[in-house]
Amino acid sequence: MSEMDDFSLPGDGTEAISNGIPNGISNGTSEHREHKEHKHKHKDRDREKDRHRDKDRHKSSHKDKDRDKDRHSSGHKSSHKDKERDKERSSDKERSKDKVQSDKDKHKEKDRERSEKEKHRDKDKERSEKDKHREKDKERSEKDKHRDRDKHRDKDKERSEREKSRDKDKDRHRDDKKHSSSSSNGEKKERDKERDKDRHSTSSHRSPHKEKDRDRDRHKDKEKSRDKEKEKVKIEVKTEVNVEIENEPDPIPHKDLVIKEETIESEEEDKLVINEPIKEEPVEEEDDDIPLSHRKRIKDEEEDDDEKPLAIRKKVKTEPKEKKRKKVKEEDDEDDFKPEKKKVKKEKKEKKARGAKLNSSQDSLPESPSKKGKKEDEPVWKWWEETKRDDGLKWTFLEHKGPLMAEAYVRLPSHVKFYYNGEPMELSEETEEVAGFYARMLDHAYTTKEVFNTNFMRDWRKVMTPKEKEIITDLKKCDFRRIHAFYVQQNEERKNRTKEERKALKEKNEALIVEYGWCNIDGHRQRIGNFKIEPPGLFRGRGEHPKQGMLKKRTMPEDVIINCSKDSAIPKPPSGHKWKEVRADPSVTWLACWVENVQGQTKYVMLNAASKLKGEKDWQKYEMARKLHQHVDRIREQYRLDWKSKEMRIRQRAVALYFIDKLALRAGNEKDEDQADTVGCCSLRVEHITLHEEKNGKEYVVEFDFLGKDSIRYYNEVSVERRVFKNLQLFKENKEDGNDLFDRLNTQILNKHLNELMDGLTAKVFRTYNASRTLQEQLDLLTNDDDPIPAKILSYNRANRAVAILCNHQRAAPKTFDKSMASLQKKMEDKKEQVEEAMKECSQLKKAVKSFGSQKDKAAYEKKKKALERLKEQLEKLELSATDKEENKTIALGTSKLNYLDPRISVAWCKKYGVPIEKVYNKTQRQKFQWAIEMATADYNFMGEPMNIKPEDEEEEEDE
DNA sequence: CGGGGTACTTAGAACTTTCCAT
DNA sequence: ATGGAAAGTTCTAAGTACCCCG
Missing domain, CATH: 1.10.10.41 (Yeast DNA topoisomerase - domain 1)
Known part of the structure; x- marks a missing residue:
């Protein structure tokens, strides 16, 4: 790795090192330097890149969608619709409204679906028009294509897509393809700019140059340094291949700096505006009348320093970012053994642990695995009937065989x-x-x-x-x-x-x-989840x-840290090897860990989902969600008030929270730039939402379009309250694509606030809460007592699906989807023919019977009639399964079932309606949810009183 | 206060087994 | 039996949250 040294920039050691990884190939010279020098830029550039990617991707998926629409009805479309519906449901008022309606909805579902579909189609068309427009000269890079391919399995279609687009702009294409990001970067920026113009033509367009100058004079610390950084980048860039291209679009970053500063600093204007009543809550009225830009300034001004966009604060620090990678690089010196740092802590705990060993009740030690190997007849450890330990330790005795290499x-x-x-x-x-x-x-x-x-x-x-x-x-x-x-x-x-x-x-x-596969933990044998080293x-x-x-x-044994009781049979490393370390830390649940070299992340060996340790945590999670139910009205009230706050950061926080609550978005932690560019709520950027005063007959529509976890696309059009809408306009004002929408917010800030609202509350609790609540509500709504079991199960699956849609749990359409859909279609057609034929024959026979009336004819007629009935039934069944299939094409039910739905809701539902639990949970799931199966009665209600979760939570203090 | 590290949950893809129609 | 789809399982990436430190 010493080669790397050549490239490190002064004062930038960390980066140099980290960057070394990718560069480490060789004695690279110019090439490497290039990388390095670009580094500062990387972030922005990557973003640009990614943005483009997104767009491309989306574009293609829109197309896909359109295609789908044409072909048959609605996978996506209906899901969007549902999504919207469900989402709206989550705001309180809407919720109750919706409840009333949703019965009707049920009936109208089909119609609505259809019309929604149409809407979507229009929308999509519009969009793709727009896209085309925007990106008329835009290249669809090789990468994009591949990505598309990954996501949208449908290769043939895709190919044709690709070909189409290639036709359009093939020349440019090719170039960009080959010379990765850098050269096209400038162009992209420009295009972005343009696009931006198009999109928010109203928003003020400042003259970048003036502002830049101003900018420089000002020198707020943070901005200053950030600015410097940029300048540095710029300069360095000049030495590069793509000088001109880079230079041109460069004003953009400056521009946005300036903007921010401006908001903060332009004193005169501010003052003027300041006098304005903005301080008072009722701002919103004015919201409409006062030019947003004014308002913003005012607000910002008042808020002073902490109102500075976080990004600015952060930016300064971005340089050292790549430290993590350092570690990663270090990979090569795997053998350095670290002394057991944490020992001290553990010693105390140890004592307790020893005693416990002997308590082991039913279960034998893992030493005799062969006896107990079989998973089944194992007596169940009903840990949920025991009292929870309150010392925060995870175990007192832990014994296992170590991971399997x-x-x-x-x-x-x-x-x-x-x-x-x-x-x-x-x-x-x-x-x-x-x-x-x-x-x-x-x-x-x-x-x-x-x-x-x-x-x-x-x-x-x-x-x-x-x-x-x-x-x-x-x-x-x-x-x-x-x-x-x-x-x-x-x-x-x-x-x-x-x-x-x-x-x-x-x-x-x-x-x-x-x-x-097994360990002994506090005298009980429990399955390990992933005992194999990757x-x-x-x-x-x-x-x-x-x-x-x-x-x-x-991964070698020398990389692996073992965690187990000191007095247990310590796992033996493979012969000729030793473990990196053996420690006994009862404050954690993992049995072994190692650091993976690509991302430098720690990987853990842990117990499986059916274990006490996991189960308890799971239970606790749902109790926390239920506790939220007790507070949610208050919290919602609060954030609505906060939409009117005079402080920008509070408004942003409130709007973000609204999204998290209403749309079940993820929190959205910041990410390093050496990861895929995906976002959650707090990390949304300007380009991820589009505002429509009015769209498809709905007012104040926010169009979300971004890549979330696992690069799964989130697309949604939501009608929001006016205040939210106005706030969003405000947040977007004077920002470029690539800027944070909530520039004064991050997950720590949000969670800190949430914790103040309710003890233990974090952003993700809302997801759990709204998911489980939706299930409960939908089940109550959809289940008919006198339906036969299969119909009930269908209802259950529908409720489950509503949740999956809410949470945007998607899957790639099965590879065979089109094929199997086609064959289904064919079957249906055949069936139809059969039905028609049968009908003809039937009526003929009927005539015959009428005119002649022989016994034989009569019998034949009856027979035919029955056959016809059967055929019809079969046809219906086919149609139903086709609908179901289509609806499930890209929706994954499993994730929500496993991670978001309080299992007691399902268990109670099964008990209440006499549905066998196996119809809802398979064997593994039953194991995982054993606690719920045992303790939930038919009258369990998610929205009922929660249990006390933990000693700390017992004091139900958290109220105003 | 930010940055980095740690521990743990959540996630979809890939793979394996089972099921069902032929 | 066969083969194809669905169901179930495994795998590991990608999130969230929180802690600690300077």
């Missing part, structure tokens, strides 16, 4: 060769192994992504011998196909295993579980991850 690499048979430049080439073991990782993925879209390939190549070269390194320089000349074929074949063989082989394998696996491979990030393709190294 990944299997050693097996070399390829000698006839399976790697080819370079058409020539077969021998590879060293490690090089071959890594080549194999890539070869396995050959038919995965990943391998067509530039970032992926670049990262892979860089890391691959790191493991090569000097000789190999010399030869293998170009990925394009690498031919992995034989290796790929070998692994494919191996897969085939695996599939074709005989029963005996399968059985043997299964037994082997079970034996491993018996040995490694095997080496290529990092597969989600979305447009800058680190995709990097080599995830093999």
